[in-house]
Amino acid sequence: MNKAEIMTKKHDKKCPLAPRLRFPEFRDEWYSQALGTIASIIKEKAEDKKCTLMSIITGVGLISQIDKFGKEIAGNQYKNYRILRKGDFAYNKSATKDYPQGFIALYAGNEIAAVPNSIFTCFKVQPESIVPAYLNYLFLGNFHGKWLRRYITVGARAHGSLSIDDDDLLSLPIPYPKGVSSLGEQQKIADCLSSLDERIAAETSKLDRLKDHKKGLLKQLFPAEGETLPQLRFPEFRDAGEWVQKIISDVCSISTGKSNTQDKNDDGIFPFYVRSAIIERSTKYLYDEEAILTVGDGVGTGKVYHYVNGKYDLHQRVYRLFRFQNIDGKFLFYLFSTFFYDRVSKMSAKNSVDSVRMDMIAKMPISLPTLPEEQRIADCLSSLDELITAQTQKIDLLKDHKKGLMQQLFPRIDEVLHE
Structure with missing residues (x-):
């Protein structure tokens, strides 16, 4: 019996779990089972397959090596890269500040992808048991890190990554609802958080546009080096002369x-x-x-x-x-x-x-310029800064709301991990 099977038996003996916030149509009990009972390690290698080579940005997810490095960096190691298909996960065992036990990312692309075997452990889940998007939100909350830290020896690294056995990863207890409506509830949770992510992304895009607008104004409202007139002036100062x-x-x-x-x-x-x-x-x-x-x-x-x-x-x-x-x-x-x-x-x-x-x-x-024109420019830019500040605060509130939802839509981590 491997570690995952042992942990599953241990967790199944515990009292059923339940998150503090549930959608009204779902009332099935929750349990936790070891990841190894609903997932398996991917051993398939790229070999001569044509794959999109991926890297990772911690906290963000998998991106192509070309987008991250400007080129593909596999070299002679390409054939040993591990294959990823849509819905698979890649565990990057490199420690970062926000994810000191490593980061697990969901691959959502439609094309076959591949990641380095040296620092990644890849696994696929059973679609009849678990919704990948649901599981992904658990990992984004660093649920795995709180479990894996007990298995990491300080300073233990191999090839620049943390030394984590596959069995330790697969023994991770995963909470999810049982019963015929399990997949439906998992999907509802994922959809709820996903819609909030889309809102955050839209508001962040708006913030970026405001910042870009400010950058553009700064270039136009002040004269360039060696010049005495700006490109853009308020109408009441267009005849005010040179600066x-x-x-x-x-x-x-x-x-x-x-x-x-x-x-x-x-x-x-x-x-x-x-x-x-x-x-x-x-x-x-x-x-x-x-x-x-x-x-x-x-x-x-x-x-x-x-x-x-x-x-x-x-x-x-x-x-x-x-x-x-x-x-x-x-x-x-x-x-x-x-x-x-x-x-x-x-x-x-x-x-x-x-x-x-x-x-x-x-x-x-x-x-x-003259003092009145200075004040007009300062007021314009100050107003824009106020919009940027308000937009930043709006995004922070949405992120806090999401964090609070995640704490309530999933069972308490300490209850699942029995710490």
Whole structure:
């Protein structure tokens, strides 16, 4: 008797399981059975078959090697690749932050596919027992990881992947309803979550369009380097004349903060800006002002910007532009954050930007319109940022809703795993 059969007998002796939320037409009992009773390992090799070669993006799923790498990378190993057909699963045993025990992806394509045998274990399910899309949502919730972690020896790897025996994978207890309506309930759960995924994808696409629209506006509302007029102007300013050439130090003061990373405190009431896009908290504030902040060194150099207006704490390697003179602060924020990275890149002696000198900011040339036009541009971009923020929050709420649904549409993991 293999491990899967042993685990099945063990789980069948337990009390029936039931999720907290069910569709009213389904009332059959739930049980858990080992994956090995409803699935089998795929041993078929690609050999000389013509297959779509696949790789994986953790948390997303299987994609073609061409889409991920720009080419197929099988080489001489092609013949040993494992075959996948629609509804099959591929377990990538590479650990990631979100899936430290590896990621299991459903193959939904119609063409025959193949994945490397070195880091993938592939399996197919019995369609008369389990709906692949239903099972996929269990795996997306990392249900398997909470089981497999007990079998992984710290640091145990082979060919760059976690050392997981097929028997350990097949012993994974899978909860699902019994009875004649089992497949119907599984499909209903999958359809419910799938429709929510489609909504999230649609809202994410809308967010991407808003961001692209903003990028386009930023290029058109400010003059290009060496120019004194933008491509796009609001009607009331079309006869206002050329923009005036200045440098940053003409319109504001520049300095850095004084605090260290160790000064952060999760219980602090003041925002603490450090050398990353993440805003920490602090129990003290150094400044109470309107300012533009940008990272002075590290991976966020030239990429991270903040606009603040109030009390805040500041890291010693974060620059602040403050005490604005005859310029709208929000306008300067959009102008500076649009063009500064290119300037630093050109002035850096290295291939990658990793630090900022004071004069890179102070002597940066800028073109300025009249103050009313500055305010009009800033208001336009601020309104767009508000839409982007609202859309981002909408997506986050949908994702939280999906997470809550998944917790209720499936039995509690600790009950299934008997931890």
